Each structure stands twice: as structure tokens, then as C-alpha cells.
Amino acid sequence: MAGYLARRLVAVVGVLWAMSILIFGIVHLLPGNVAYMILGEYALPAAVQALEAKLGLNDPLPVQYWRWFSGLLTGDLGQSLVMERPIAPLIVEAMGRSAVLAAISLALVAVAGIALGIHSATHRGTLVDRVLTLAQYFFIAVPEFFWCIVVILVFAAWLGWLPATGYTPLADGGVLRWAAHLILPVLTLVSGLIAHVSRLTRSSMIETLESNYILAARAKGVPERLVLRRHALPNALLPTITVLAVDVGILMGGIVVVESIFAYPGLGRLLIFAIENHDVPLLLAGMMVVTTVYALANLVADLLYAAVNPRIRYGRSVA
Amino acid sequence: MTVAAERAARPPLPSTLIMGAVVVALIVAAAIIGPWLSSYDPTVFAVRERLRPPSAAHWFGTDEFGRDVLARVLEGARYSLGIGLGATTISLVLGVPLGLLAAFRRDWMGEAIMRGVDLLISIPPILLGMLILAVTEPSLWKTVVAVGIVYVPIMTRIARSVALGLLAEDFVQAARARGEGAFYILAREILPNAWPPIIVETALRITFAILLGSALSFLGLGLQPPASEWGLLIAESRPFIEQAPWIGLAPGICLCILLVSVNLVGEGLRELLDPRLRGRGHG
Numbered sequence: 001m002a003g004y005l006a007r008r009l010v011a012v013v014g015v016l017w018a019m020s021i022l023i024f025g026i027v028h029l030l031p032g033n034v035a036y037m038i039l040g041e042y043a044l045p046a047a048v049q050a051l052e053a054k055l056g057l058n059d060p061l062p063v064q065y066w067r068w069f070s071g072l073l074t075g076d077l078g079q080s081l082v083m084e085r086p087i088a089p090l091i092v093e094a095m096g097r098s099a100v101l102a103a104i105s106l107a108l109v110a111v112a113g114i115a116l117g118i119h120s121a122t123h124r125g126t127l128v129d130r131v132l133t134l135a136q137y138f139f140i141a142v143p144e145f146f147w148c149i150v151v152i153l154v155f156a157a158w159l160g161w162l163p164a165t166g167y168t169p170l171a172d173g174g175v176l177r178w179a180a181h182l183i184l185p186v187l188t189l190v191s192g193l194i195a196h197v198s199r200l201t202r203s204s205m206i207e208t209l210e211s212n213y214i215l216a217a218r219a220k221g222v223p224e225r226l227v228l229r230r231h232a233l234p235n236a237l238l239p240t241i242t243v244l245a246v247d248v249g250i251l252m253g254g255i256v257v258v259e260s261i262f263a264y265p266g267l268g269r270l271l272i273f274a275i276e277n278h279d280v281p282l283l284l285a286g287m288m289v290v291t292t293v294y295a296l297a298n299l300v301a302d303l304l305y306a307a308v309n310p311r312i313r314y315g316r317s318v319a
Numbered sequence: 320m321t322v323a324a325e326r327a328a329r330p331p332l333p334s335t336l337i338m339g340a341v342v343v344a345l346i347v348a349a350a351i352i353g354p355w356l357s358s359y360d361p362t363v364f365a366v367r368e369r370l371r372p373p374s375a376a377h378w379f380g381t382d383e384f385g386r387d388v389l390a391r392v393l394e395g396a397r398y399s400l401g402i403g404l405g406a407t408t409i410s411l412v413l414g415v416p417l418g419l420l421a422a423f424r425r426d427w428m429g430e431a432i433m434r435g436v437d438l439l440i441s442i443p444p445i446l447l448g449m450l451i452l453a454v455t456e457p458s459l460w461k462t463v464v465a466v467g468i469v470y471v472p473i474m475t476r477i478a479r480s481v482a483l484g485l486l487a488e489d490f491v492q493a494a495r496a497r498g499e500g501a502f503y504i505l506a507r508e509i510l511p512n513a514w515p516p517i518i519v520e521t522a523l524r525i526t527f528a529i530l531l532g533s534a535l536s537f538l539g540l541g542l543q544p545p546a547s548e549w550g551l552l553i554a555e556s557r558p559f560i561e562q563a564p565w566i567g568l569a570p571g572i573c574l575c576i577l578l579v580s581v582n583l584v585g586e587g588l589r590e591l592l593d594p595r596l597r598g599r600g601h602g
Binding site: 018019022023026027029137138140141142144145146149150152157168219249250252253254256257260261272274275276278280283287290291294295298303 | 428434437438439441442443444445446449450451452454465467504526530533534537538540550553554556560561564567568572574575578
């Protein structure tokens with residue numbers, strides 16, 4: 001297990017390093033002069049030159065990359081062009097708020113998705129199963145940005161139960177007002193993902209329940225509850241772990257959309273802000289942080305998978 | 320067996336495929352003949368007609384400039400379908416050859432392709448699209464290309480895994496023994512046998528491409544006003560959500576119907592084509 005862990009860690013570091021080149025390359029190599037993007041197309045040549053000098057845009061690309069990358073290594077994410085403040089504290093603050101959204105959503109998705117999936121699988125063909133299957137189709141297809149509009153319309157405009165947009169810090173408004181601003185974004189984020197996870201859990205559970213070792217367990221008289229919990233569940237949930245890791249990626253994309261609609265001041269909104277204002281250093285840093293979080297989430301999923309699945313735990317270390 | 324008997328023995332088309340295909344066909348037809356269906360110009364302002372609720376004259380109501388929402392939604396169908404098909408074609412044209420090559424050349428070249436794929440897959444799709452579109456002026460073709468690039472790695476992976484299975488087959492070994500070149504084997508032996516899973520994936524990928532394209536437009540990174548792409552229409556409806564919800568609901572519901580029906584086609588194709596794959600012993 002230790003060897004496996006070490007190999008995976010090295011791989012993650014390699015991916016992140018390659019990622020820094022990719023992100024830097026896409027932003028700097030795509031057509032479009034960065035200085036003109038920032039200043040607008042009617043900028044005076046002198047102003048463009050001044051900005052290029054300030055950003056070091058006249059240096060060769062590898063030099064620019066190295067300046068940026070060595071800063072990253074020491075935790076210096078650079079200076080925001082628009083806000084003229086160091087980026088690291090901005091990102092840390094925004095990421096904390098996004099993490100709250102992500103953690104609540106992911107917990108809900110894992111619990112509700114797995115529970116609904118198991119219920120469907122053990123009640124296959126019943127009315128509940130059919131309704132759930134139909135609902136899954138629907139919720140997987142509806143885009144987040146349209147869900148936002150619908151839930152704002154229903155819960156904020158018509159019913160008036162919840163605030164439509166915004167954010168109240170926990171210290172300012174107390175738990176209730178803080179939580180009230182979280183409900184609609186979380187509701188939007190989880191609807192599609194719960195459908196996704198429950199659908200895959202259902203099919204994986206059904207496949208497991210039809211296997212011979214479940215038949216054997218039932219034949220030797222193990223109570224159904226134990227058959228489900230001891231024999232079926234651990235195996236059926238293996239693919240779910242992988243799916244949850246994939247869903248972290250979908251969740252991160254969803255958070256960008258949801259934060260921008262609900263005016264929730266997290267990392268996604270910061271990224272959109274960086275793009276809208278052509279704040280290149282902020283964009284680079286934000287993208288790097290997001291991909292790092294995603295890589296770590298995948299690492300955790302791989303390790304969880306290895307911890308649960310003996311074939312990986314032992315198989316790889318022998319090979 | 321006679322032809323008729325063979326036809327009778329063939330499994331019926333999955334109902335999901337038929338349902339999905341009918342709805343997709345209706346939407347495609349509406350997109351093509353849209354301008355003749357509506358007597359309104361989707362871009363002409365009519366200030367005295369602004370924010371009218373749905374009525375006999377304006378089935379989907381009018382927006383904040385008095386434009387007919389139905390006319391705009393019909394025009395928008397072209398963008399959504401265009402982005403979906405265009406981007407999927409790009410990912411197919413780039414991804415499948417790369418995947419086949421990676422399967423065939425299992426040396427440094429295959430390794431390099433697959434590491435590149437791993438790298439692109441480690442950025443969540445919307446964020447990769449945002450990154451590609453962030454520093455350039457937005458336009459239709461850039462949106463299509465960006466969405467297409469986002470899905471190249473997935474196509475590459477699928478094509479590679481299918482091709483790896485086929486490379487072990489006897490007919491490929493026979494071609495190799497005959498001394499056929501790599502291009503011949505990939506194009507004439509592997510590709511014709513690899514298409515069922517690739518078709519299924521393509522159909523499902525169109526859903527994601529439409530979704531990603533409209534999400535990027537919604538975020539302001541894709542098409543720009545006065546285009547009537549559905550994601551953009553939904554974004555523009557936000558200030559009027561209480562006053563005139565039909566402006567956002569009409570394109571949103573159309574988008575959902577399109578996504579569900581394209582998805583049904585994909586699932587139906589999977590049902591139709593998968594048994595043959597299993598029969599061959601490779602997944």
C-alpha cells in the first residue's frame with residue numbers, strides 16, 4: 001500500500017507540473033495580445049508597452065513561465081491586475097466559501113445517491129423504482145444554469161421562502177441567514193449528481209445481486225439484510241467511488257455556474273471575474289488551484305478504491 | 320434463412336431510440352424551417368410590444384425589447400444543434416485517429432498520446448472550455464472548436480480501448496501476417512469493426528457538447544448578443560425572471576427537451592448495438 005501511495009503521489013505531482021505548462025501555454029499562445037485584451041483594442045501603443053513591461057510580456061515565454069512557476073512553488077500566486085492585491089489571500093477566502101458549497105453538496109450526493117440507488121435495486125420493477133428511474137433521466141438532462149432560474153423563480157419569486165441571490169457571512173447574519181443563502185445553490189448542484197450516482201449505484205447493485213456468491217450466501221440461509229450489507233454492498237459500491245470522483249469534476253464546473261448566478265462569492269465567481277476583466281494572473285492562479293483540488297480529489301478516490309479493493313491493494317505491489 | 324425470416328429474427332428497435340429520434344427530428348425540422356414557422360423577425364425590436372405574456376399573437380410571449388420569443392427560440396435551435404454536431408464532429412475527427420494510433424503504436428508515441436489525454440481529462444470540462452475561450456474574442460466557431468477539443472480525450476480513450484480489443488483478433492493477425500501496413504490495418508480492419516461503441520459514445524457526447532456549449536454561452540464566453548443561442552437567452556432573461564419568466568423558461572424547456580431526446584437516442588443506440596459487442600467477446 002505504501003508503494004502504491006508513493007507512486008500515485010509522484011504521478012499527481014507530474015500531472016500538476018504538466019498542467020502548469022498547459023494552462024500557461026493556452027493563455028499565452030492562443031491568438032490575442034494579452035496587453036490589448038486587458039486595455040481594450042483602442043489602447044494607446046505607449047500604454048500597451050508600459051503594461052507589457054510591467055507584466056514582463058516582452059521576455060521569452062520560457063522565462064515568463066519560469067517566473068510564474070517558481071512563484072507558485074513558493075506559494076506566491078502573483079498580483080491581481082484589476083484589484084491590485086496579492087492573489088493568494090483572495091483565492092484562499094473564495095475557496096473557503098466554495099468548499100462549504102462543495103462539501104455539503106458532495107455529502108448529500110453520496111448519501112442520497114447511494115441510498116436511492118440501493119432502494120431502486122432492491123425494489124426493482126416496483127412503482128418507486130420506475131418513478132426514480134424516470135426522475136433520473138430528467139434530472140441528469142436538465143442543465144444547472146436552467147435549474148437555477150427555475151428554483152429562483154419558484155422558491156424566491158413565487159413562494160418567497162428563500163433569498164434569490166447573495167451571501168451573508170456566518171459572523172454577520174447568524175446561522176439561519178447564512179444557511180438560507182446556501183439552500184438554493186446546493187439544491188441546484190446536487191439534483192443532477194444525485195440522479196447520476198443513484199443510477200450507477202442501482203445498476204452496479206443489480207449486477208452484484210445477480211452474481212453467484214450472492215446466490216450462495218442466500219442459499220446457505222444468510223438473512224437478506226446481511227446479504228445486502230455484508231456481501232453485496234461492499235462490491236456494489238466500488239464503481240460508485242470512481243463515479244463520485246468523476247462527479248467532483250462535474251461539481252466544480254457546476255459550482256462555477258451556480259456561483260455566478262447566485263452571486264455567491266466563491267472561487268468560481270472569482271474565475272469568471274478574472275475572465276471578464278482579463279485579469280490574466282488571477283485566471284492562471286485560479287485555474288491552477290482548481291486543477292490541483294481536482295487532482296487531489298481523484299487521488300483520494302484512487303486511494304479509497306485501493307483501500308476497499310484487495311485486488312489493487314495486493315495485486316499492484318506484487319507486480 | 321430467407322431475408323424475411325432474418326428480418327423477423329432481428330430484435331425490434333428499442334422504444335427509447337424511436338421516441339428520442341422522433342423528437343430530435345421534430346426539433347431539427349423546426350430549426351430548419353423556423354423562419355417560415357414564425358412571422359416575426361428574431362432580431363427586430365418592437366418597443367410597444369415589450370414583455371408581453373404568451374398569447375395567440377406571441378405564443379411564447381415577447382422579451383424586453385419586444386422581440387418574439389418563439390422566433391428567437393427557433394433561431395436558437397440552429398445554434399444549439401450546430402454547436403452540438405460541430406463540436407462532436409471535431410472530437411470524433413481528432414480523437415478517433417489518435418485513439419487508433421495509440422492502440423497500434425504501443426511505444427513512446429502511444430504513451431505520449433495517452434499522457435496528453437490524461438492531462439486534458441484532469442481539467443473539469445467547463446473549466447477547460449473557459450480556459451480555452453478566456454483570452455480570445457468570443458465567436459461561434461471558437462465555441463465549437465473549444466467544446467470539440469474538450470471532448471477529444473474521451474473519444475481517444477474509447478477508440479483506443481476498442482482498438483486494443485480488436486488488435487488481438489485473428490483477422491487482424493492475418494492482416495499483419497500478410498504484411499499489411501499500419502494505415503491499412505487501422506483503416507480497413509480496425510475502424511470498420513470499431514464503429515458500434517464509437518457511434519454510441521458519439522450520440523451521448525452530442526448531449527454533453529450541446530450542454531457545454533450553452534453553459535459557456537450562458538457564462539458569456541460563447542456566442543454574444545444579439546445571437547439567440549439558448550444558453551445566452553436564458554442568461555439574458557435573468558433580470559426579468561419575476562416580471563416575465565417566459566423569456567427564460569421557453570428556451571430552457573426547449574433545451575431540456577432536446578437534451579433528453581438526444582440522450583434517449585444515445586441510450587437506444589447502446590441497447591441496439593451492445594449485444595453484438597458482447598457476442599464478439601470484447602467490450
